[in-house]
Amino acid sequence: MSRARFIPLIVFALIVVAVAWRLAVPRDDRVASRLEGQQLPSFALPPALLGKSGLRSGDLAQGTPRLLNIFASWCVPCAAEAPALMELMRRGVAIDAIAIRDRPEDVAVFLAQHGDPFTRIGSDAGSRVQIALGSSGVPETFVIDGRGVIRAQHIGPIMPQDVAGILMALEDAK
Amino acid sequence: MIAEAGLAALWLAAALAALQLGLALGIGGAQGKAIASIRGVAVAQGMLSLAAFVALIILFVRTDLSVLLVAENSHANKPWLYRFAGTWGNHEGSMLLWVSVLAIAGAVVALFERRLDERSLSATLAAQAALALGFFAFLLFASNPFARLNPAPLEGRGLNPLLQDPGLAFHPPTLYFGYVGLSVAFSLAVGALVTRQVGPALARAMRPWVLGAWVLLTLGITAGSYWAYYELGWGGWWFWDPVENASLMPWLAATALLHSLNVMAARGGLRAWTMMLALVAFSMSMVGTFLVRSGILTSVHAFAVDPTRGSFILVLLTLYIGAALALFALRIGHVKEGTPFDPVSREGALVANNLFLSVILGIVLVGTLYPLIAEAVTGEKLSVGPPYFNATAGPLALILAALMMIGPQLRWRQDRAAIVPRLAPGVVIAIATLVATFLLAPDITLLARLGLALGAGLVPASLAPLLGRSLRRTPLAIWGMCIAHAGVAVALIGMACDSAFTREKLTTALPGEQVGVGPWVVEMRTISPVAGPNWTALEAELRASRGGGVSILRPQSRFFTEPVTTTSEAAIETVWNGQLYAVLGAQDVATGRWQIRLWWKPFVTLIWLGGVLIALGGLFALIGRWWRGYRTRRRLSEAGS
Numbered sequence: 001m002s003r004a005r006f007i008p009l010i011v012f013a014l015i016v017v018a019v020a021w022r023l024a025v026p027r028d029d030r031v032a033s034r035l036e037g038q039q040l041p042s043f044a045l046p047p048a049l050l051g052k053s054g055l056r057s058g059d060l061a062q063g064t065p066r067l068l069n070i071f072a073s074w075c076v077p078c079a080a081e082a083p084a085l086m087e088l089m090r091r092g093v094a095i096d097a098i099a100i101r102d103r104p105e106d107v108a109v110f111l112a113q114h115g116d117p118f119t120r121i122g123s124d125a126g127s128r129v130q131i132a133l134g135s136s137g138v139p140e141t142f143v144i145d146g147r148g149v150i151r152a153q154h155i156g157p158i159m160p161q162d163v164a165g166i167l168m169a170l171e172d173a174k
Numbered sequence: 175m176i177a178e179a180g181l182a183a184l185w186l187a188a189a190l191a192a193l194q195l196g197l198a199l200g201i202g203g204a205q206g207k208a209i210a211s212i213r214g215v216a217v218a219q220g221m222l223s224l225a226a227f228v229a230l231i232i233l234f235v236r237t238d239l240s241v242l243l244v245a246e247n248s249h250a251n252k253p254w255l256y257r258f259a260g261t262w263g264n265h266e267g268s269m270l271l272w273v274s275v276l277a278i279a280g281a282v283v284a285l286f287e288r289r290l291d292e293r294s295l296s297a298t299l300a301a302q303a304a305l306a307l308g309f310f311a312f313l314l315f316a317s318n319p320f321a322r323l324n325p326a327p328l329e330g331r332g333l334n335p336l337l338q339d340p341g342l343a344f345h346p347p348t349l350y351f352g353y354v355g356l357s358v359a360f361s362l363a364v365g366a367l368v369t370r371q372v373g374p375a376l377a378r379a380m381r382p383w384v385l386g387a388w389v390l391l392t393l394g395i396t397a398g399s400y401w402a403y404y405e406l407g408w409g410g411w412w413f414w415d416p417v418e419n420a421s422l423m424p425w426l427a428a429t430a431l432l433h434s435l436n437v438m439a440a441r442g443g444l445r446a447w448t449m450m451l452a453l454v455a456f457s458m459s460m461v462g463t464f465l466v467r468s469g470i471l472t473s474v475h476a477f478a479v480d481p482t483r484g485s486f487i488l489v490l491l492t493l494y495i496g497a498a499l500a501l502f503a504l505r506i507g508h509v510k511e512g513t514p515f516d517p518v519s520r521e522g523a524l525v526a527n528n529l530f531l532s533v534i535l536g537i538v539l540v541g542t543l544y545p546l547i548a549e550a551v552t553g554e555k556l557s558v559g560p561p562y563f564n565a566t567a568g569p570l571a572l573i574l575a576a577l578m579m580i581g582p583q584l585r586w587r588q589d590r591a592a593i594v595p596r597l598a599p600g601v602v603i604a605i606a607t608l609v610a611t612f613l614l615a616p617d618i619t620l621l622a623r624l625g626l627a628l629g630a631g632l633v634p635a636s637l638a639p640l641l642g643r644s645l646r647r648t649p650l651a652i653w654g655m656c657i658a659h660a661g662v663a664v665a666l667i668g669m670a671c672d673s674a675f676t677r678e679k680l681t682t683a684l685p686g687e688q689v690g691v692g693p694w695v696v697e698m699r700t701i702s703p704v705a706g707p708n709w710t711a712l713e714a715e716l717r718a719s720r721g722g723g724v725s726i727l728r729p730q731s732r733f734f735t736e737p738v739t740t741t742s743e744a745a746i747e748t749v750w751n752g753q754l755y756a757v758l759g760a761q762d763v764a765t766g767r768w769q770i771r772l773w774w775k776p777f778v779t780l781i782w783l784g785g786v787l788i789a790l791g792g793l794f795a796l797i798g799r800w801w802r803g804y805r806t807r808r809r810l811s812e813a814g815s
Binding site: 005006008009012013014015016017018019020021022023025076 | 446450453454457461465484485488491492495496499500502503506507543546547550760
């Protein structure tokens with residue numbers, strides 16, 4: 001009993017330290033990809049629908065910065081960001097996409113409804129490439145520079161107020 | 175005017191708490207001599223806190239938008255009940271409720287506690303005043319509920335639609351009354367440690383508070399679990415969410431405390447354990463409430479972190495809990511232990527109960543705080559979910575259930591008589607059930623199988639202490655114990671059935687199509703719009719049948735405008751042997767098909783029925799103890815006159 005009686009006090013002190021740390025370092029729920037600043041993993045995906053080309057990692061390293069959008073036809077926030085992607089395309093941004101766990105007919109309906117800003121769309125039926133990219137959900141958008149290096153990552157839908165930031169990131173990647 | 179009056183009452187109450195602390199510490203006269211004035215001050219402090227809370231209720235019911243808190247959390251279009259309940263549906267209001275209950279509990283102790291000597295009582299009231307004072311300061315300096323907003327807006331912002339539910343309106347107050355009831359046990363323990371008067375009289379003074387708090391916590395957790403079950407539309411009844419854990423941890427500590435208090439009151443034993451548990455139970459209430467309320471732990475219930483409030487609360491908790499645990503460490507060496515006992519005895523069984531409950535408490539605490547600690551140490555973000563909790567707490571809970579079959583049937587101090595005949599009925603039924611599950615349901619998990627067997631055996635074992643007694647003359651407290659233990663058995667059977675036999679179907683359907691789940695055939699009839707007081711919804715009409723009768727289920731997908739939110743209202747059909755649970759999802763844009771999710775959950779209702787039985791048992795024990803005490807006092811006074 002002589003030493004044991006101090007145990008509760010010590011356990012409590014540890015809890016206090018942990019909580020104090022949390023107050024000093026506010027929580028950041030963003031799960032950022034560890035690949036930011038690194039070369040894209042190499043991949044080659046088949047086309048996600050007829051009449052469109054598939055996507056290889058080499059397609060993203062052709063001298064000019066591009067966006068890589070991770071989306072799915074079954075994802076509601078992806079529909080929400082569609083207008084912002086169309087706006088980026090109108091401003092001359094090249095966008096490639098990877099459709100996650102999707103079917104060609106569903107992708108076709110999605111693009112018919114929300115517009116098609118994509119140059120190429122690869123189909124990632126098993127989410128393998130998504131995981132290799134360090135992406136934790138849909139939609140996500142990566143800014144890739146001309147040498148195929150991931151320069152920035154946007155998690156969640158791109159809303160109208162995010163467009164300017166994306167354009168700046170593309171400018172920085174030049 | 176009402177807001178200013180409320181604020182004034184709050185300031186006065188805080189001043190009285192300071193005065194109470196000063197008087198009890200011996201300022202203005204010898205320590206313990208001032209007990210009459212301390213009593214008066216404690217009562218006045220309780221009344222003023224209540225007045226402040228009533229003022230806030232009035233502001234919310236009238237939707238006085240010139241008060242910032244009301245404008246941010248209420249809306250004139252809300253039904254009356256939710257304007258009323260909105261008072262505590264936000265940070266400041268719930269803190270005011272917390273402090274008011276704390277002050278009122280102090281007043282009740284001051285008025286009615288006659289079992290303790292005056293020094294211990296005044297030390298207890300000093301502790302209670304110190305607790306109240308800190309939280310008054312927190313309200314006045316960091317969370318003023320009465321702050322004005324100028325100019326007043328035309329419309330308020332509304333209450334989170336998930337919270338617009340009659341069950342939830344009364345769920346937080348029930349838990350708060352439970353938490354704060356434990357504050358009295360905390361203050362009594364602190365008082366007794368200060369004056370070194372740790373003995374059976376203290377246990378008897380503490381018991382009604384712990385019993386009452388435990389009944390309310392049990393009801394609160396049961397209601398919260400049912401709310402999550404039908405309102406969130408996920409079909410589960412417990413998610414090991416930090417908020418749920420925050421209410422479970424004080425309950426585990428209070429359950430252990432309740433049992434060790436009985437040893438201390440009856441035999442004078444387990445004094446150190448009991449003091450520790452009394453401190454831990456309320457500490458867990460504070461830690462749980464504030465960690466969650468301040469948003470330090472991630473949760474579906476999380477509020478935004480406000481660094482000022484977070485630091486304020488951390489300082490308060492460190493002071494209170496740290497001081498109490500330090501006092502425990504310094505004083506507990508001087509506390510005498512009671513009469514010794516054999517390992518095989520009622521005391522021995524209750525020690526085992528305490529150990530297992532404390533280990534489960536430790537497991538839940540580690541699992542809840544682990545993400546925070548891991549991120550602090552390694553920077554890695556992770557979350558701890560059901561797989562950890564089920565795999566660790568589950569088996570321990572089953573061992574505890576097995577011990578429950580034995581413990582209540584043992585005698586105090588030592589039990590040398592043959593134990594086997596007393597245990598036979600429960601053990602035979604448990605083994606028979608186990609064999610039956612192997613034959614009838616070969617595919618279920620081991621945990622569910624053992625849960626069914628132990629639950630079935632625990633029903634007769636819980637009622638065994640009533641055997642051979644005259645039922646009419648059996649003390650109400652014994653009845654209470656048997657009912658509560660049988661309630662655990664019933665809940666255990668419900669949990670095991672839910673985990674073993676639930677059938678789930680996630681599919682899409684068009685009106686006119688049929689879906690099968692378990693023994694049910696569900697036909698989707700129509701999808702139609704409906705409107706409520708402050709929402710509109712799409713409602714599906716589902717026609718469910720299994721052989722005979724037909725029932726209609728109407729799950730809804732609701733859209734609230736203030737604030738803009740969508741919630742799904744599950745439709746639940748309760749039959750004698752379970753519930754059919756239906757959720758309406760979104761419409762598939764391409765095909766026009768509607769997502770529906772169906773569950774058939776046999777005997778799931780037993781989970782909450784068990785919870786209610788546990789609380790009922792506690793209530794019986796509370797009434798029984800009170801009645802005995804009242805009768806004894808009356809006899810003594812009659813003998814005296």
